Amino acid sequence: MTLAPAQPKIIVLDDDPTGSQTVHSCLLLTRWDTETLRLGLEDAAPIFFILTNTRALPPDQAQTITTEVCQTLKIALVETGISDFLVVSRSDSTLRGHYPIETDAIAAILGPFDAHFLVPAFFEGGRFTQDSIHYLIINGVPTPVHETEFAQDSVFAYHHSYLPDYVAEKTQGRIPADQVVRFLEADIQQGVQAQLQALHDNQCVVVDAVNQAQMNQFAEDSLAVAASGKRFLFRSAASLLTGLAQLPPQPIPATEMGQLRRNSRPGAIIVGSHVRKTTEQLMALLKEPGLVGIELDLEPLASNQAAASTLLETTLAEIYEAFQANLTPVIYTSRQELSFPDTATRLAFGLVVSQLLMDIVQALPTDMSFLISKGGITSNDVLSTGLNLPTARLLGQILPGCSVIQTPADHPKFPKLPVVLFPGNVGDQQALATIYQRFSTATPSLA
CATH class of the missing domain: 3.40.50.10840 (Putative sugar-binding, N-terminal domain)
Incomplete structure (x- = not known):
């Protein structure tokens, strides 16, 4: 039966x-x-x-x-x-x-x-x-x-x-x-x-x-x-x-997700993943107008973790300079794969890099219009630490495999901020650029 x-x-x-x-x-x-x-x-x-x-x-x-x-x-x-x-x-x-x-x-x-x-x-x-x-x-x-x-x-x-x-x-x-x-x-x-x-x-x-x-x-x-x-x-x-x-179609169509942007100010893009696909997508993104790339050189951190505070200070200065020029900063980790003596050391270094990225997220301009997080672990940290969200409501996907959440209206720093969670190893070469285009060209919703 x-x-x-x-x-x-x-x-x-x-x-x-x-x-x-x-x-x-x-x-x-x-x-x-x-x-x-x-x-x-x-x-x-x-x-x-x-x-x-x-x-x-x-x-x-x-x-x-x-x-x-x-x-x-x-x-x-x-x-x-x-x-x-x-x-x-x-x-x-x-x-x-x-x-x-x-x-x-x-x-x-x-x-x-x-x-x-x-x-x-x-x-x-x-x-x-x-x-x-x-x-x-x-x-x-x-x-x-x-x-x-x-x-x-x-x-x-x-x-x-x-x-x-x-x-x-x-x-x-x-x-x-x-x-x-x-x-x-x-x-x-x-x-x-x-x-x-x-x-x-x-x-x-x-x-x-x-x-x-x-x-x-x-x-x-x-x-x-x-x-x-x-x-x-x-x-x-x-x-x-x-x-x-067994869900019905998502309430907001993927092509209309960009209307969730909060205002006409720049957004911010954080790229932590360093797999080859992400690097290709990053290179395509940086060709788009209205952006400025800000690279985080991680090699000095491998031998001197105290250098993180200096790197944070200089990076935030570049980010705010970009916002003053009405440009969306793309903050990305250096692309080379560093070598470590063992797995434990590699994972520990990953935590140092993650903390640096989350310190950056927490200090981003409070009037940014959207946030795109590239990389699975990076996106997890953005939700739990960078935005300090115990829960988040998933709205749907802006591209296949790329989710969008929105912070609550009572968030102390970034209320109703749309956040894209973009895994490192999905999407075609233009995927990151496509998501940026959908936000940068959309008229902000009045809802």
Whole structure:
């Protein structure tokens, strides 16, 4: 018998703030005390996001935070009386992240689960999975992700695009490749409710999807079987969330998002991501009129972190000079990849750079008309630290994969400021320029 899908509360633990890039009208939480979690659980939207930012942290801290979130979430679920829910560990569509650390931590507190699913496809970013091999489209060519720059990440490096082998590698053989269940395209198209019913004891399942229709079919089957009592945990990129949330079109069309700008003053653009795609987008952006580029040379900070205060002072002077000239400053980190003796040192340096960027955000002119944040970790920090937002309402996407939130009307420094959360590794070469154009040419809304 085919079951009808239900609509549980979908709880997303997002390891940076870009997992919401395919949904809208829901809450993003940057804190996870019980009171804040209750806001997400009791919100009218079927989905909400807890921004843990664990991708920016060492493994032990990622495990600690994930455990802490789940322990508090367990209390909030009891307090709100919610028993019908799904948990998604949202992570990167290029397979970077703390797997299986985060899924293990979630299962230890909120389990037991019958299965956990790896569903990394993200169509808006050109990532799909076929025959259990995960691909990234580069210049129109589907490329196995282990052949891309992302597989060489100094923190999250891996050697396999065939997902069962990826699982075996990341679990250090605890889950052998031949024990990973594979849902192939043909399975998804025929429906997998029977296979889902048969899963048990937190089996690992890798899921094919080459288009959103297939993803929606898998989500529909998963919802239906979960409604019958099976318990599932998902480790996914953003496209699965589209299928699970089943939302109508976003209220504000993407092409009209620029009308959210607060006034006719300049905006500000912060670029932290240094992947190749971001650099290409940055170079295209800097050709636009009405901008001034301000580069943060990070190399001196690697050997002398005290230099940050001087760099902050000189950068803010350049920013305010740009505003006086009615130009939008583009503040970007230097593009070279610095070398570090170990992962811990690299992550610690990342925190120094992040603090510098957030000090800049907090000191931006209070009358700026919009803010564009480029990079996943950078965007998380902008919300939680730069703007000090415990929650934010996601309005939708200005481009595929690029979300827009608006600060509340009672924000002490930047009321009703539209903020673009732009992941580092999505969009074409002109994407950053296109978003800037939509804001810089729009007539400010009077609402």
